[in-house]
Amino acid sequence: MQHIINRFISYVTIDTESDPNSETTPSTKKQWDLANKLVEELKTIGLSDVSIDENAYIMATLPSNVSHDVPVIGFVSHFDTSPDFTGANVKPQIINDYDGKDIVLNAEENIILSPDYFDDLLLYKGQTLITTDGTTLLGADDKAGITEIVTAMEYLINHPEIKHGTIKIGFTPDEEIGRGAHKFDVEKFGADWAYTMDGSQVGELEYENFNAAGAKVKVKGKIVHPGYAKGKMINSMYYASEFINILPRLETPECTEGYEGFFHLHNIEGDVEETTLEYIIRDHDKDKFEARKALLEKVVFDLNTKYESEVFKIEIKDQYFNMKEKVEPVMHIVDIAEEAMKAVGVTPLIKAIRGGTDGSQLSYMGLPCPNIFAGGHNFHGRYEYVPVESMQKAVEVICKIAELTAIEK
Numbered sequence: 001m002q003h004i005i006n007r008f009i010s011y012v013t014i015d016t017e018s019d020p021n022s023e024t025t026p027s028t029k030k031q032w033d034l035a036n037k038l039v040e041e042l043k044t045i046g047l048s049d050v051s052i053d054e055n056a057y058i059m060a061t062l063p064s065n066v067s068h069d070v071p072v073i074g075f076v077s078h079f080d081t082s083p084d085f086t087g088a089n090v091k092p093q094i095i096n097d098y099d100g101k102d103i104v105l106n107a108e109e110n111i112i113l114s115p116d117y118f119d120d121l122l123l124y125k126g127q128t129l130i131t132t133d134g135t136t137l138l139g140a141d142d143k144a145g146i147t148e149i150v151t152a153m154e155y156l157i158n159h160p161e162i163k164h165g166t167i168k169i170g171f172t173p174d175e176e177i178g179r180g181a182h183k184f185d186v187e188k189f190g191a192d193w194a195y196t197m198d199g200s201q202v203g204e205l206e207y208e209n210f211n212a213a214g215a216k217v218k219v220k221g222k223i224v225h226p227g228y229a230k231g232k233m234i235n236s237m238y239y240a241s242e243f244i245n246i247l248p249r250l251e252t253p254e255c256t257e258g259y260e261g262f263f264h265l266h267n268i269e270g271d272v273e274e275t276t277l278e279y280i281i282r283d284h285d286k287d288k289f290e291a292r293k294a295l296l297e298k299v300v301f302d303l304n305t306k307y308e309s310e311v312f313k314i315e316i317k318d319q320y321f322n323m324k325e326k327v328e329p330v331m332h333i334v335d336i337a338e339e340a341m342k343a344v345g346v347t348p349l350i351k352a353i354r355g356g357t358d359g360s361q362l363s364y365m366g367l368p369c370p371n372i373f374a375g376g377h378n379f380h381g382r383y384e385y386v387p388v389e390s391m392q393k394a395v396e397v398i399c400k401i402a403e404l405t406a407i408e409k
């Protein structure tokens with residue numbers, strides 16, 4: 001156990017926060033610090049073809065140890081951490097044999113990780129937890145995934161009696177700012193399919209995510225001196241609020257869950273002359289997703305007709321799509337992961353992601369890529385933690401997937 005803890009800590013104590021305002025890849029120079037270390041480590045444990053490109057995408061190969069043909073599979077995770085909360089000077093704390101009570105992360109600032117609020121903690125009574133000291137995030141998202149993949153490869157190298165095909169591993173920068181997949185060289189990677197190790201609770205297995213689009217609605221008004229405005233002024237803010245109120249109030253993030261889609265108004269900027277509304281649109285179902293976009297267009301059309309002028313303009317841009325469409329035709333890749341979990345005593349929790357993953361983009365780039373748990377909880381903040389046992393289970397799942405894929409049929 002100490003081995004995997006040490007490895008994890010050696011990663012999280014290197015700051016790799018990404019930056020959405022940067023145009024470079026990786027978005028921050030400091031991501032190279034961990035990237036370069038990982039390259040050395042992958043060579044040291046004995047992987048082949050270890051490479052890092054000019055954008056810090058890392059790839060490596062574990063060659064097949066069987067003579068028959070086996071599909072090439074891959075495991076992918078990201079080494080950046082979220083810009084939502086600081087990842088500098090992470091001081092991990094180890095809680096041995098967790099007793100199910102409050103964990104004092106920081107006595108000075110009275111920061112408590114409590115099962116009263118985070119009841120998932122109770123799943124891990126008796127286990128070893130790694131937490132923050134309350135002042136930073138932990139970076140289990142997704143350095144737990146990296147730890148697991150490296151540890152699994154090391155295990156397979158040290159246990160040649162476990163038969164497996166060719167395994168590719170890929171580590172990316174900038175996932176947290178939505179740019180983890182876009183410079184991923186799928187052809188060079190050369191896998192038939194892959195898994196991102198980037199989920200949360202032990203057992204999670206995900207191959208459905210949102211279809212996603214963004215919409216910008218511009219409302220044009222007319223400014224006139226308020227004292228002489230009768231019949232002349234058009235206050236774009238009132239028109240904008242009319243638009244907002246036509247959309248279904250209950251189809252918003254705060255009123256939906258599971259497979260329910262939504263419109264999310266996330267920004268308003270305006271004055272009398274012009275108001276801009278920014279929405280994101282989300283739905284797992286392709287037809288409902290299209291219907292949501294069509295509804296926005298229709299509201300714009302109807303309001304423009306009502307006011308007999310082009311007061312409203314809308315621009316809608318697709319962002320990413322549900323990977324289900326790309327994974328369902330190769331459903332055995334989910335079945336293998338599910339079987340692997342059961343074989344190592346993990347109960348699979350198959351559910352739809354209310355968001356996107358690098359895997360959804362990779363799936364549309366030709367690499368079908370479901371998502372598997374990495375074990376952490378409360379990502380992107382000071383309450384982030386990971387049970388070491390969950391990381392160990394993830395290592396076992398990776399090895400078992402490799403083994404099951406290589407069984408001759």
Ligand SMILES: [Zn+2]
Pocket residue numbers: 078141142175198
């Ligand atoms: Zn992640």
